[in-house]
Amino acid sequence: MEKIDIQKFREGDENLFREIVNLYGERLYILVFRIVRDMDDAEDIVQETFVRAFVKRKGFRGDASIYTWLVRIAYNLSINLIRKRKPTVELDPRLSSGDNPEQKIEREEIAKRIVEAVKELPLKQRTVFTLRFYEDMPYKKISTVLRCKEGTAKALYHFAIEKMSKKLGDLRKYKE
Secondary structure (H helix, E strand, O other), rough: OOOOOOOHHOOOOOHHHHHHHHHHHHHHHHHHHHHHHHHHHHHHEEEEEHHHHHHHHHHOOOOHHHHHHHHHHHHHHHHHHHHHHOOOOOOOOOOOOOOHHHHHHHHHHHHHHHHHHHHOOOHHHHHHHHHHHHHOOOOHHHHHHOOOOHHHHHHHHHHHHHHHHHHHHHHHHHHH
16 A cells, blocks of 8 residues: 555645655556556646646545546546547557567557557456556456446456457467
C-alpha cells in the first residue's frame, strides 16, 4: 500500500503532489496511451488527470489508493476522448530496438498485430486487458476503476484473452 500522507495531500502540499506526479506520471502515461493509442492525447490526458486530482484533492476519501483514484480519473478522460473521435494506431513507445534489423522488423510487425488486436477489443475489455496485463493491477482495483463487480472484471479479461488468442493464434510459433 502507498505511504502517502492523505491529510497532506488533501491540504495541497506541493512537494507531496510533485512526488505523486513523479511516482505515477509515467505509469499513467503508458496506461492512457494503451487506451487512446495516441502519444499527444495520452500526454494531454495525464496532465489533465493531475490537474483534476489537485483541484479535487479535498474530495479524495482514501477508500482506494491514490494511484487507483488517478487511474479512474485518467480512464474517464480517456473514455470521453474516445467517444469524441476514433483512436489512431501507434506502436508502444517503449518497444525496444534490437541490434539485428530483421529481428527489429519482426518485433515491430508482431507489435503492430498486437496493437491492432487490442484496438479491436470492445472498450471495457480493452481497458481491463490493459490494466491487468500491462499494469498487473488486481481485479479488485480494476473493479473499483470501472465501478463494476470483481467477477465482471475477471469475465471481461477472460473474454479479451480469448479474442486476442483467436486473433493472434499464429504468433505461438515465436514462443518456441
